[in-house]
Amino acid sequence: MRVLVVEDQTMLADLVATGLRRESMAVDVAYDGTTAQYRLGLHDYDVVVLDRDLPGVHGDDICAELIGSGSRTKVLMLTAAGSLDDRVDGLELGADDYLTKPFEPKELVLRIQSILKRARPAPAVTPQRRVVKFGPFLFELDRRRLFRGEEPFYLTEAETDLLAQLAARAGEALSRDELTTAPESGESTAGRQVDVLVTRLRRKIEDDPRFPRHLQTVRGRGYMLQPD
Numbered sequence: 001m002r003v004l005v006v007e008d009q010t011m012l013a014d015l016v017a018t019g020l021r022r023e024s025m026a027v028d029v030a031y032d033g034t035t036a037q038y039r040l041g042l043h044d045y046d047v048v049v050l051d052r053d054l055p056g057v058h059g060d061d062i063c064a065e066l067i068g069s070g071s072r073t074k075v076l077m078l079t080a081a082g083s084l085d086d087r088v089d090g091l092e093l094g095a096d097d098y099l100t101k102p103f104e105p106k107e108l109v110l111r112i113q114s115i116l117k118r119a120r121p122a123p124a125v126t127p128q129r130r131v132v133k134f135g136p137f138l139f140e141l142d143r144r145r146l147f148r149g150e151e152p153f154y155l156t157e158a159e160t161d162l163l164a165q166l167a168a169r170a171g172e173a174l175s176r177d178e179l180t181t182a183p184e185s186g187e188s189t190a191g192r193q194v195d196v197l198v199t200r201l202r203r204k205i206e207d208d209p210r211f212p213r214h215l216q217t218v219r220g221r222g223y224m225l226q227p228d
Contacts, residue, residue, distance in 0.1 A: 002026045002043065003112065006036040006059065007051045007078065012101075016049065019105040020112075033057030038152055040066065040073075047074045047112050050095075067094030069143060074115045076108075132167040133228045134214040137205060139167045155204065162197045166215070166225035173218035198223055 003025050007013035010031055017027045028043070030036040034056035040048070048066065052059040063075050077095040096115040099108060130141040138147045144164050146153045155163065165179055176194045198217075202209040216224050 001046045001116070002028075003047045003049060004028050004030065004036065004039055004043075004045045005049045006030045006033070006054065006062070007049070008032055008054050009051075016105070016108065020109065023109050025112075033059065033062055034152070034154070036062055037065075041152065044071075045073050046116060047076060049076050049078060049108070049112070052077060052079045063095055065143065074112075076111055076115060078103075132170045132225070134170075134226060135205075135228070137214070139163060141167055153204075155201070158197055159201050159204070162194075162201060163225070166223065170225045170227040173221040173224040175222035179223065194223075 001024075003020055005013050005017050005020070005027060007016065007029075008031050013029050013031060017029050020027045028039055028045075030039055033054040036048075036050070036054070037057055040062070048062075050059050050063060054062075059077065063077065066073060066075060074097075075095040076097045076099060078099055078101055080101050097111050099111055132139045132141065136148050137153065139145070140147075141164065144160055146155060146160070146163065162179060166174060179194045198215065199209070202212055202215050205214060206212050214226050216226055218224050
């Protein structure tokens with residue numbers, strides 16, 4: 001059994017990992033959400049023991065992304081908050097179980113063993129991984145994730161919205177009007193704010209933003225993401 005422990009309190013994370021290894025489990029540890037995302041992209045885990053309040057990427061976002069991808073990995077959420085609302089929030093995200101800190105190590109082991117006995121139904125259709133590659137970057141359209149080589153490359157939500165729209169129609173010029181809606185981030189991109197977002201994105205993905213190779217301006221038409 002392979003388990004990923006995601007907890008920003010390093011002493012607690014190491015203590016949990018040691019206890020699980022004593023139960024003959026293979027355990028990896030991540031002390032922040034960014035590292036957790038990276039490890040989840042590399043390995044298939046049977047269970048993720050996931051703290052909610054994480055630096056980098058929030059535990060709720062990791063849980064929602066994992067469940068939304070159709071992964072068969074089980075999620076046991078940890079939190080310092082013990083109210084009914086907190087428990088409901090975690091389970092509504094798709095977590096398989098919920099444990100409030102502090103907890104007894106034996107209880108954690110029993111919870112992990114219990115959720116592994118429950119079968120999570122497989123998605124009706126396994127989505128095909130749709131990607132757009134440009135230069136050293138690869139953008140996953142369905143999961144809205146950007147990688148530089150093997151490493152996750154993080155953007156703001158508004159920048160991700162813009163890149164997702166351009167990547168979905170890569171090689172095609174989109175006008176400012178077509179790029180004014182940013183449904184995921186909620187950040188308005190009306191009018192000239194599109195230009196500001198393009199400039200921000202270019203600074204991150206171009207070697208020299210003065211001479212863009214990937215995020216190009218098409219005179220009289222708008223902007224275009226040029227794939228490889």
